[in-house]
Amino acid sequence: MNIYSFKVLDKKGREVSLDEYKGKVLLIINTATACGFTPQYEALEAMYKRLKDRGFEILDFPCNQFGAQAPGSDEEIASFCTLKFGTEFPQFKKLEVNGPGQSPLFAYLKEQKGFKGFDGDKKMAGLLSDMLYKADPDYAAKSDIKWNFTKFLVDRRGQVAERFEPTHDLEDIEKRVKELL
Secondary structure (H helix, E strand, O other): OOHHHOEEEEOOOOEEEHHHHOOOEEEEEEEOOOOOOOOHHHHHHHHHHHHHHHOEEEEEEEOOOOOOOOOOOHHHHHHHHHHHHOOOOOEEOOOEOOOOOEOHHHHHHHHHOOOOOOOOOHHHHHHHHHHHHHHOOOHHHOOOOOOOOEEEEEOOOOOEEEEEOOOOOHHHHHHHHHHHO
């Protein structure tokens, strides 16, 4: 099994088969427009512009499960991202990444690559760890998405290669993308 067997809804509610992205390197992200990590959109768009002609795609899935930081309709979210960050990569319908209403795609991604801890930005990693530990001392043992801007890197065969937490350095992620291109 690989990600090509999944179908998702685009920001207008139309069904899209991930088979359309066969042969490309993908970075699948759950995002939010009112999050401390939202400025990552700028660097992600820059990465997308540098690498899209080499077979790279970013698939953006807004999610309101973490601090209600993705308010608004799909249209409002898309407009915000385009106007504020000039995003051109595909954005999909808002979805859930954890719990009983979770997207089958994200259930699969988490099954393939579980949580291995926060890295990168030490201050934010510490803040997230502390907050999550207070809510659930066993949080680190679960594969759930922990916060907005968790990223899954998928190779050209549709296999999940890596999971990056929101604190992970984007330059390092770009290096890993280039290795798969």
